[in-house]
Amino acid sequence: MTSRSPAAVLWDMDGTLVDTEPYWMAAEGPLVESFGGVWTPEQALSLVGLGLGDSARILQDAGVRMHTHEIIDHLTETVSGQLRIGGTPFRPGARELLSGLREAGIKTALVTMSMRSMADTVVSSIPFEAFDVVIAGDEATRPKPHPDPYLQACEALGVDVADTVAIEDSPNGLRSAVASGAVALGVPLMVPLHGLGAHALWDSLAGRSVSDLADLFSLHRLGASA
Structure with missing residues (x-):
């Protein structure tokens, strides 16, 4: 052949x-914790590869009291900031x-x-x-x-x-x-x-x-x- x-x-x-997956996980945990919630490594892994809208809804279920678009904007800007600081891995x-x-x-x-x-x-x-x-x-x-x-x-x-x-x-x-x-x-x-x-x-x-x-x-x- x-x-x-x-x-x-x-x-x-x-x-x-x-x-960049560690960047996303590093953004998710503090966000959940800022609303008094707990974010486990297992929960973080469940978001790998998901669309951001689906991820935002899971974060809302974990206690994040923000609109979907606000969560997406926050995560995107946090991860983009890490890329600007540390370069593209x-x-x-x-x-x-x-x-x-x-x-x-x-x-x-x-x-x-x-x-x-x-x-x-x-x-x-x-x-x-x-x-x-x-x-x-x-x-x-x-x-x-x-x-x-x-x-x-x-x-x-x-x-x-x-x-x-x-x-x-x-x-x-x-x-x-x-x-x-x-x-x-x-x-x-x-x-x-x-x-x-x-x-x-x-x-x-x-x-x-x-x-x-x-x-x-x-x-x-x-x-x-x-």
């Missing part, structure tokens, strides 16, 4: 492209693989549940034109784990989702990728991804190349049609 590159590679942001191998895809002429999209303002902050820190399309949380018709964000990205790119690879780190994100019909690649960070339908699980993107993605895509698409 000859390997063929996907038409596009679709990237999650928080936890996949950049290691890219996950190992992510920028290198992204650069390789661009050099190979393969389309790329960023598909994130973070707000567009934060996505723009992260994208602006990449020293090359990294993405053809960005779909952010305030632009998705329905958030992950629904397939909508990935389907919107493919529509904007002009590609069939079946001809793409989606890279995710969280259960909710992976469910979204699988439901969309993309070849779903899981690269776990904070929580395990076993048993969620990923076509492959990689420990890291470090040392991975465009050829590795092409092999993965061919195995699950060309092999399935053989």
